[in-house]
Amino acid sequence: MIDAGARTVEQVLVDLGINPIEVIVSRNGRLVPDDAVVSGDDEIRIIRIAHGG
Amino acid sequence: MSGQDLPAGMSRCVLCGEPAVARLRDPARHLCAAHFTGFFEERVSRTIADGKMVRPGDRIAVALSGGKDSTALALVLSHLLPAWDDVHPVAITIDEGIAGYRDETLRAAQELTSRLGIEHHTVSFAELFGKDLDRILAGREQRACTICGILRKKALAVAAGRYGATKIATGHNLDDEAQSVLMNALRGDLPRLIRDAGRENPCFIPRIKPLSLTPEREIALYLMLCDAWKELPECPYTRYALRAEVRGMLSKLEYQHPGTMLHLIESKKKIERYCAGAQVPAAIRRCRECGDPCSGELCQLCRLRHSLG
Ligand SMILES: [Zn+2]
Numbered sequence: 193m194i195d196a197g198a199r200t201v202e203q204v205l206v207d208l209g210i211n212p213i214e215v216i217v218s219r220n221g222r223l224v225p226d227d228a229v230v231s232g233d234d235e236i237r238i239i240r241i242a243h244g245g
Numbered sequence: 246m247s248g249q250d251l252p253a254g255m256s257r258c259v260l261c262g263e264p265a266v267a268r269l270r271d272p273a274r275h276l277c278a279a280h281f282t283g284f285f286e287e288r289v290s291r292t293i294a295d296g297k298m299v300r301p302g303d304r305i306a307v308a309l310s311g312g313k314d315s316t317a318l319a320l321v322l323s324h325l326l327p328a329w330d331d332v333h334p335v336a337i338t339i340d341e342g343i344a345g346y347r348d349e350t351l352r353a354a355q356e357l358t359s360r361l362g363i364e365h366h367t368v369s370f371a372e373l374f375g376k377d378l379d380r381i382l383a384g385r386e387q388r389a390c391t392i393c394g395i396l397r398k399k400a401l402a403v404a405a406g407r408y409g410a411t412k413i414a415t416g417h418n419l420d421d422e423a424q425s426v427l428m429n430a431l432r433g434d435l436p437r438l439i440r441d442a443g444r445e446n447p448c449f450i451p452r453i454k455p456l457s458l459t460p461e462r463e464i465a466l467y468l469m470l471c472d473a474w475k476e477l478p479e480c481p482y483t484r485y486a487l488r489a490e491v492r493g494m495l496s497k498l499e500y501q502h503p504g505t506m507l508h509l510i511e512s513k514k515k516i517e518r519y520c521a522g523a524q525v526p527a528a529i530r531r532c533r534e535c536g537d538p539c540s541g542e543l544c545q546l547c548r549l550r551h552s553l554g
Pocket residue numbers: 258259260261262263276277278279280
């Protein structure tokens with residue numbers, strides 16, 4: 193579980209050591225920009241953009 | 246204006262007020278799904294127009310691996326092509342023969358083309374070269390991407406000729422192109438980029454890269470919004486490549502210094518322009534062994550054949 197007081201997606205990712213431009217994030221099932229604010233109740237999904245053309 | 250009661254912390258599209266799915270930079274703006282998709286396709290359309298990539302009467306071979314970039318390419322083209330005069334796509338998939346990787350992407354490619362109603366052909370390394378990639382590479386995994394790249398280029402050219410294509414479109418994106426510039430520089434071979442780009446050899450079917458100004462991340466987002474995103478296995482050979490290291494390094498730089506990737510592409514284009522007058526057009530030669538057009542005595546493929554023994 194990610195403890196996300198009230199932070200942006202970007203801050204959460206950086207804290208996890210993830211480069212925000214290598215992933216796309218959904219919050220409660222909807223894709224959101226990386227400055228979206230998330231809180232502890234939100235269900236966050238981090239989708240990695242794997243390589244391969 | 247809709248989206249009056251968006252939950253806290255949710256931003257809206259600058260164009261219509263719907264919930265935003267993306268924050269783009271330069272200029273900074275938020276876009277909703279529909280406006281992001283529109284912007285994405287428009288940029289591809291502009292890349293094609295500015296690069297004079299397509300002409301009436303063209304039959305475009307779309308190199309469709311089934312992975313994300315080529316899937317996005319096929320999707321965008323299927324949306325853009327109807328507006329162009331007499332331009333037709335044909336999808337070509339190269340089956341290199343990579344166990345545990347290719348089967349799933351092949352199936353994805355087939356599903357996509359039947360959904361889009363695009364003519365589709367598959368050509369395999371086994372058919373063209375007598376062996377699949379896994380067997381060709383045995384013990385040479387370090388050189389996998391170089392070897393596979395040369396063979397794939399040849400396979401695409403053969404297939405494109407076989408199915409009457411006048412252009413070959415590949416899914417190379419902005420990240421790929423920036424990585425290539427940096428890799429050539431790191432290998433001490435920057436001139437190679439210019440050599441490759443400047444080769445206007447009438448014996449080659451011209452290659453076009455409609456996604457070359459589109460960041461990889463936006464391609465993934467576009468696919469998700471088109472409901473065409475699939476979690477597919479990664480090519481097992483990528484971990485051997487210098488490209489994997491350069492990729493991580495560049496995306497870190499891009500995050501900390503937005504615009505880095507575009508700057509690399511711009512540098513390349515500037516060097517190309519400076520060299521344009523100085524370049525002596527190389528005479529079109531034919532490979533001593535196979536007769537393919539090439540720049541030296543032997544073509545890349547025949548040199549590879551020798552080095553593999
Ligand atoms: Zn909008």
